[in-house]
Amino acid sequence: MHASRIRMASLHEKIISATQAALLIKDGMTLGMSGFGGAGDAKAVPLALIEQARSTPLKINLITGASLGGGLDGKMAEAGLVARRMPFQGDAILRKAINEGRVVFIDQHLSEVVEQMRDGSLPTPDIAIVEAVSITEQGHIVPTSSVGNSASLALAAKQVIVELNLASNPNFEGLHDIYLPEDRPHRGPIPIRQSNERIGSPAIEIDPSRIAGIVICNTPEAAVTMLPPDHDTQAIADHLVRFFEQEVELGRLPRNLAPLQVGVGSIANAVMSGLIHAPFNDLVQYSEVLQDSTFDLLDAGKLKFASGCSITLSGPCGERVFGNLEKYADRLVLRPQEVSNHPEVIRRLGLIAINTALEFDLYGNVNSTHVCGTQMMNGIGGSGDFARNARLSIFVTKSTAKDGNISRVVPMVSHVDHTEHDVDILVTEHGLADLRGLAPRERARVIIDHCVHPDYREALADYFSAACLLGGHTPHDLSQALSWHVRLNNTGSMQQPN
Numbered sequence: 001m002h003a004s005r006i007r008m009a010s011l012h013e014k015i016i017s018a019t020q021a022a023l024l025i026k027d028g029m030t031l032g033m034s035g036f037g038g039a040g041d042a043k044a045v046p047l048a049l050i051e052q053a054r055s056t057p058l059k060i061n062l063i064t065g066a067s068l069g070g071g072l073d074g075k076m077a078e079a080g081l082v083a084r085r086m087p088f089q090g091d092a093i094l095r096k097a098i099n100e101g102r103v104v105f106i107d108q109h110l111s112e113v114v115e116q117m118r119d120g121s122l123p124t125p126d127i128a129i130v131e132a133v134s135i136t137e138q139g140h141i142v143p144t145s146s147v148g149n150s151a152s153l154a155l156a157a158k159q160v161i162v163e164l165n166l167a168s169n170p171n172f173e174g175l176h177d178i179y180l181p182e183d184r185p186h187r188g189p190i191p192i193r194q195s196n197e198r199i200g201s202p203a204i205e206i207d208p209s210r211i212a213g214i215v216i217c218n219t220p221e222a223a224v225t226m227l228p229p230d231h232d233t234q235a236i237a238d239h240l241v242r243f244f245e246q247e248v249e250l251g252r253l254p255r256n257l258a259p260l261q262v263g264v265g266s267i268a269n270a271v272m273s274g275l276i277h278a279p280f281n282d283l284v285q286y287s288e289v290l291q292d293s294t295f296d297l298l299d300a301g302k303l304k305f306a307s308g309c310s311i312t313l314s315g316p317c318g319e320r321v322f323g324n325l326e327k328y329a330d331r332l333v334l335r336p337q338e339v340s341n342h343p344e345v346i347r348r349l350g351l352i353a354i355n356t357a358l359e360f361d362l363y364g365n366v367n368s369t370h371v372c373g374t375q376m377m378n379g380i381g382g383s384g385d386f387a388r389n390a391r392l393s394i395f396v397t398k399s400t401a402k403d404g405n406i407s408r409v410v411p412m413v414s415h416v417d418h419t420e421h422d423v424d425i426l427v428t429e430h431g432l433a434d435l436r437g438l439a440p441r442e443r444a445r446v447i448i449d450h451c452v453h454p455d456y457r458e459a460l461a462d463y464f465s466a467a468c469l470l471g472g473h474t475p476h477d478l479s480q481a482l483s484w485h486v487r488l489n490n491t492g493s494m495q496q497p498n
Contacts, residue, residue, distance in 0.1 A: 005166065008137055021048065022048035025049060028061075033153070034146065034149075035064045036064070037264055038067055038069030039144075039311055044219065045163055050081060061123070062082050065309070066110060067089050071091065073085075073090070073094040077102075082103050084105075085106070087108035087379065088107070088108075095377070095378070099375050108380070110381055111342055114149055114153075114338050125156060127161060127212070128161070129163060131150075133169070134170065141203055141206055142176065144165055145312075145334075152180060160211050161215065164215065171326050171329065175325070175329060178200045179200030193348065193349075195307045196333065198333060221318060224314055229274070234274060237271045237273070239427050239432040244280065245279065260285045260352050261346075261352070263355035275302060285303060287306070287307070289312050292313055292317040295317060309336060340382075341386070346386055352390065353383075353393050354395075355383040357408065360397070360410075362409075365416050366387075368417040374415075393423055400455070404453070407484065408428065411463045411481050420435075420443070427451070428452075433446045455495065456495075
């Protein structure tokens, strides 16, 4: 088994245990780790590192592609292992440590991490740990279910630990397209003109002498929880389908729409699944995380190709897909995140970007990251990369949360991730607001009429009317703009008392 997975014979002598690999990592080091959206992360070495931290003072600065799977982010935070973390996370335990100030978190556009590393404004890793399905005859690393930042982290690190996962399907080999932009100042364009183009190599072309150790593990990919579509998410999908139909009828979109980017999470996944019964065929996806909906659409014959940087699936979908990768091999490609998220490529391909908002306000400003302006949720991820550069920038959310005690549409967002200038379409279960070509006061009226829950509509209309009396291009009453959030903090509900 090892011979077929490690095809450079001289590397067999570098096989070590996870415990031995963890001992290579010292206090204060910067550690690069594969993983994006809970996919393709190392599994054995981080656990050994956690054990080491319980007996030896050990703090690391951790850079990944995005969130890690299997609860690893939380386990490392719980062990006090992580001093600094970037650029994205999605774990409740780590989130608590971040919000309590015990872990320093740098929330960053996912396309920019390795660019800043190249410029020297971010540290390069002392050691990178990369999960692999195999190592080629040349000693190059073939990743598993994600690329993310793995290639750049491995190429920049002083040493590399390869975690060879025998539980990963060997047919992952051939799915990857590893391309890294040239150095500035004479960088050429990234030559992607269609989502299905391959422009790089199928493996990370590392000098094998820099491999410090190879750890063998046999751990299946952790499944993610994916909530099924419900009445509200189906309504959001229906509003979007009707909008797309109108755009096609007006000649603004072709019958197969435009390449689709869809953010992570149950709402965005459910909205994407809503396209299964829509009157569009030969769809193409150019995105970050390929979720259950991608493979539902592929299996339904609606989607003809999907480009991403990771595959993150629920248990049932993972069983269907990971055991039958050869079925999808000619319709999938996995790229580095700085390519999947690159503004140049996003603008050239003319994407339709669909991402999830925590809240948005009267004028279309979107908060994707902070609850009540201060409590970090997960991070901006790639939504900013796509929203600012997409052909159509769409944000979706249910109109309320916490049994109606929170309105997702507020007078003024408590934190701004995407300004009104980067947002074209807003959708809740109550309707769709097309903000293109509208001035702020026009935007406010459309949002109130189409997106707000009935329990909050009158209050928001009253706020807007009062603000307009004060004047301004973008009217606000600053004494009341965040009053809904203050009321939530004080009473547990944004609703006004009777």
